[in-house]
Amino acid sequence: xxxxxxxxxxxxxxxxxxxxxxxxxxxxxxxxxxxxxxxxxxxxxxxxxxxxxxxxxxxxxxxxxxxxxxxxxxx
Amino acid sequence: xxxxxxxxxxxxxxxxxxxxxxxxxxxxxxxxxxxxxxxxxxxxxxxxxxxxxxxxxxxxxxxxxxxxxxxxxxxxxxxxxxxxxxxxxxxxxxxxxxxxxxxxxxxxxxxxxxxxxxxxxxxxxxxxxxxxxxxxxxxxxxxxxxxxxxxxxxxxxxxxxxxxxxxxxxxxxxxxxxxxxxxxxxxxxxxxxxxxxxxxxxxxxxxxxxxxxxxxxxxxxxxxxxxxxxxxxxxxxxxxxxxxxxxxxxxxxxxxxxxxxx
Numbered sequence: 001x002x003x004x005x006x007x008x009x010x011x012x013x014x015x016x017x018x019x020x021x022x023x024x025x026x027x028x029x030x031x032x033x034x035x036x037x038x039x040x041x042x043x044x045x046x047x048x049x050x051x052x053x054x055x056x057x058x059x060x061x062x063x064x065x066x067x068x069x070x071x072x073x074x075x
Numbered sequence: 076x077x078x079x080x081x082x083x084x085x086x087x088x089x090x091x092x093x094x095x096x097x098x099x100x101x102x103x104x105x106x107x108x109x110x111x112x113x114x115x116x117x118x119x120x121x122x123x124x125x126x127x128x129x130x131x132x133x134x135x136x137x138x139x140x141x142x143x144x145x146x147x148x149x150x151x152x153x154x155x156x157x158x159x160x161x162x163x164x165x166x167x168x169x170x171x172x173x174x175x176x177x178x179x180x181x182x183x184x185x186x187x188x189x190x191x192x193x194x195x196x197x198x199x200x201x202x203x204x205x206x207x208x209x210x211x212x213x214x215x216x217x218x219x220x221x222x223x224x225x226x227x228x229x230x231x232x233x234x235x236x237x238x239x240x241x242x243x244x245x246x247x248x249x250x251x252x253x254x255x256x257x258x259x260x261x262x263x264x265x266x267x268x269x270x271x272x273x274x275x276x277x278x279x280x281x282x283x284x285x286x287x288x289x290x291x292x293x294x295x296x297x298x299x300x301x302x303x304x305x306x307x308x309x310x311x312x313x314x315x316x317x318x319x320x321x322x323x324x325x326x327x328x329x330x331x332x333x334x335x336x337x
Contacts (some may be wrong), residue, residue, distance in 0.1 A: 033141035043135045044090065054127070056125065058094055059094065061123065061124055061127070062124050065120045068117055068120060069100070073104070
């Protein structure tokens with residue numbers, strides 16, 4: 001069991017040191033290109049598919065809550 | 076494509092203001108439902124909406140500034156005024172709670188035993204954890220300033236270390252304060268002493284959490300190369316807010332913990 005613990009210690013050390021050696025690349029120029037594209041989209045939808053999904057989810061939740069509010073206040 | 080002949084930012088139409096207003100309505104009415112009818116559905120839904128609106132609104136501000144270049148010096152000046160005015164409004168918010176504290180503690184009523192702390196209240200020892208918390212927040216003020224200098228000098232590694240340390244100190248404060256709350260022999264229901272203590276320190280704790288979150292977002296942006304050495308207002312705004320939180324604590328410590336325990 002002690003040998004197993006030692007090997008876990010070695011693996012975790014290896015994993016951590018590998019991750020810290022990989023440098024993070026500067027992706028700001030790519031983002032600048034994406035968000036400056038002349039496609040007529042407003043900024044809150046310009047990032048891609050996820051923007052639209054998140055917007056619709058937020059709207060759906062807020063509208064649902066408005067009904068919840070009316071229900072609670074008209075009992 | 077038309078170009079503007081001024082340096083201001085004409086924002087795209089956005090749904091977040093009206094969704095934010097709806098979320099605020101739902102959260103406040105949800106609080107009422109929770110207080111008076113013991114049901115938390117509306118509150119949870121309202122808080123979730125608030126979180127979603129905040130995430131998307133501020134995500135859009137980052138897009139407009141870092142990715143689209145709309146934050147000219149003119150726009151930045153407006154943002155500086157805005158942050159200063161917001162922090163000023165928060166100062167007034169806390170002033171109210173300090174007023175309430177001094178109103179009750181400078182002239183304690185017969186119901187309290189004519190003394191402050193009131194009869195039966197065992198206050199926390201100000202030289203114990205509260206003093207440590209004071210040292211922690213003061214140190215975090217130093218580390219956030221260190222982070223700022225590192226950013227302006229273009230020293231990426233040091234800036235990341237200093238900002239991470241600042242956040243760690245903020246989290247340490249929060250953990251210690253939560254532990255202290257658990258350890259007190261008095262609760263919020265224990266006369267005006269409990270009310271003033273927990274409402275004032277409670278709102279302060281909430282601001283520490285907000286400030287830590289703001290700094291964490293800045294850390295992520297710092298790592299992702301969003302800041303330049305002469306344009307990093309998001310970080311400056313977070314640092315101003317953090318210093319404000321520190322100063323509020325100093326007043327809380329001196330008045331409620333120290334003077335208020337004698």
